[in-house]
Structures are given as C-alpha cells and as structure tokens.
Amino acid sequence: MNKITIIGGGNLGKSIISGLGNSDLFEAKHITVVDKSEHNLTEVKEKLGVSTSQHIIEAISDVKWVILCVQPRQLDAVLEEIKEELIADQILISTVTGTSIAEINEVVPKNKVIRVMPNTGASKKLSMTCISANEDVKEELVFVQKMFDTIGKTLIIEERLMQAATVLGASGIAFFLRFLRAMIQGGIQMGFHPHEAQIIAVQTAMGAATLVAKNGTHPEREIDKVTTPQGCTIEGLNEMEHQGLSSSVIKGVMASYEKINTIK
Numbered sequence: 001m002n003k004i005t006i007i008g009g010g011n012l013g014k015s016i017i018s019g020l021g022n023s024d025l026f027e028a029k030h031i032t033v034v035d036k037s038e039h040n041l042t043e044v045k046e047k048l049g050v051s052t053s054q055h056i057i058e059a060i061s062d063v064k065w066v067i068l069c070v071q072p073r074q075l076d077a078v079l080e081e082i083k084e085e086l087i088a089d090q091i092l093i094s095t096v097t098g099t100s101i102a103e104i105n106e107v108v109p110k111n112k113v114i115r116v117m118p119n120t121g122a123s124k125k126l127s128m129t130c131i132s133a134n135e136d137v138k139e140e141l142v143f144v145q146k147m148f149d150t151i152g153k154t155l156i157i158e159e160r161l162m163q164a165a166t167v168l169g170a171s172g173i174a175f176f177l178r179f180l181r182a183m184i185q186g187g188i189q190m191g192f193h194p195h196e197a198q199i200i201a202v203q204t205a206m207g208a209a210t211l212v213a214k215n216g217t218h219p220e221r222e223i224d225k226v227t228t229p230q231g232c233t234i235e236g237l238n239e240m241e242h243q244g245l246s247s248s249v250i251k252g253v254m255a256s257y258e259k260i261n262t263i264k
C-alpha cells in the first residue's frame with residue numbers, strides 16, 4: 001500500500017499536500033501530516049481530509065515515503081528522532097534547503113534519499129520541482145518524479161545545482177511576486193483601483209509567461225512583438241533598464257545564491 005508521511009505541515013508542506021491530496025497517487029487517508037502545531041494540523045485535516053499526527057515515530061511506522069519538510073535548523077532534531085526507527089526500504093524525500101544527500105545519509109546511512117526542490121505553486125498544481133538523487137536510486141526516482149509531476153512540472157538535475165534550483169525556482173516565486181507588486185503599484189498611480197490594477201497585472205503576467213512557455217520562444221522575441229517603434233513600451237523598458245532592472249534582478253539572484261551556501 002502506498003502511504004506517505006510529511007514531517008512539517010508549514011508553508012511548503014501544506015502546498016505539497018494540497019496538490020498530492022488531489023492526485024490519484026495517494027488516497028487522502030494514506031497521507032499523514034506531522035507538525036508541532038495543532039493549528040496547522042487542524043487546517044490540513046479540515047481542508048484536505050488527510051490524516052494528522054503530532055507523533056513522528058507513530059506516523060512513519062508503516063509508510064514507504066517520508067517527506068522532510070522542516071526548516072534547515074530543525075532537520076537535525078528530526079533525523080535524530082527518526083534514525084533508529086526507520087527501516088531500510090523507507091525512502092526519504094528532502095525539501096530542506098542547503099542540506100545534501102550525503103549529509104542526511106551520514107545520520108541515516110541505510111535509507112535512500114531523494115532531494116526535491118518544489119515551490120509553493122504546488123498548491124495550485126503549478127510547482128516547478130527540481131529533483132536529484134544518487135546513481136543507485138533509479139526506480140524510486142521514477143516514482144518521486146511522478147509524484148511531483150502531479151503538482152506541476154519536474155526536472156531531474158545534478159545535485160550540485162540544487163542550490164541554484166532553490167534560488168531560481170523556489171525563491172523565484174517571491175522574486176516574481178515582488179515585480180508583480182510593483183506593476184500593481186504603477187497601475188494604481190495611473191488611476192486604477194488596487195483590485196483592478198491587480199486583475200490586469202496578474203492576467204498580463206500569466207499571458208507573458210504562457211507566451212514563452214507555449215511558443216518556446218526567448219522572452220526578448222516576445223518583447224519585440226510588443227515594442228512599437230518610438231512607442232510607449234520601449235520607452236518604459238529603456239527607463240527600467242537605465243534604472244538597473246536586469247542588473248538588480250541578477251544581483252538579487254546572486255545574493256540569494258551566496259546566502260544559500262551559508263544556510264544550515
């Protein structure tokens with residue numbers, strides 16, 4: 001029987017569960033969420049009908065898959081708690097930022113570990129999930145990819161790129177949303193009510209991303225289709241570049257990447 005336990009029902013855990021709970025890979029009753037917070041557990045139980053527990057050992061006792069979804073500083077305590085209880089054919093799936101497969105295997109050497117880096121788009125089945133595993137984890141990798149395919153798009157990557165994947169794909173949600181907020185603020189300054197500016201900016205962002213996704217074109221090709229010579233678009237774009245838009249985004253991405261290498 002395919003059962004899964006998620007340790008940590010916080011921001012990301014909830015997003016994954018709400019996606020997985022609606023997939024046909026697991027029945028809701030075979031998904032268990034463990035969290036310290038009663039409030040988080042009540043929320044996932046009521047909204048998604050999954051099982052919940054505050055006891056890690058009890059919750060992992062007869063499951064094949066265990067997703068680790070706690071903050072990096074909380075991981076050591078969780079691994080220490082479960083290490084004697086895990087049996088060898090249980091598979092650990094870690095979403096934890098900055099901790100390598102080898103570091104997890106130092107504590108739990110018998111278990112196969114797969115690293116995944118989803119994002120909060122998972123709750124709307126729009127996650128981008130990068131996945132990596134060691135060479136000897138083939139069959140399980142296929143299933144885990146299938147699992148995350150149910151909540152968005154997946155890409156198998158080398159583990160050395162996991163930190164970059166975290167910045168681009170997971171933190172990326174926040175980066176795009178900050179740009180979206182700025183567009184909304186511009187819309188309000190031009191005269192729209194905030195909710196109107198939000199409708200326009202959100203739909204436009206979805207249109208822009210979908211053009212690139214469906215046409216397979218480079219963003220600049222789609223930009224060329226919008227920029228009328230001597231028109232208002234190129235005027236706005238050039239001013240944004242004079243103010244350092246591309247440069248500040250790339251610098252922000254690199255600052256995030258430098259920080260991630262210090263997280264533990």
Ligand SMILES: NC(=O)C1=CN([C@@H]2O[C@H](COP(=O)(O)OP(=O)(O)OC[C@H]3O[C@@H](n4cnc5c(N)ncnc54)[C@H](OP(=O)(O)O)[C@@H]3O)[C@@H](O)[C@H]2O)C=CC1
Pocket residue numbers: 007008009010011012013034035036037040056069070071072074077078095096097117118119120170171
């Ligand atoms: N949020 C995101 O968009 C993304 C996050 N990640 C990574 O995923 C992981 C989870 O992030 P996120 O969901 O944001 O973090 P949260 O803090 O929102 O969630 C973690 C949850 O785990 C609970 N928890 C911690 N220790 C235990 C324990 N021993 N037993 C039971 N429950 C426990 C926490 O409870 P309490 O608060 O009481 O400690 C909290 O509710 C992190 O490693 C993060 O770096 C990766 C990609 C995207």
Ligand SMILES: O=C(O)[C@@H]1CCC=N1
Pocket residue numbers: 097166167170171
């Ligand atoms: O901010 C963080 O450190 C985590 C990793 C990616 C999203 N949240």
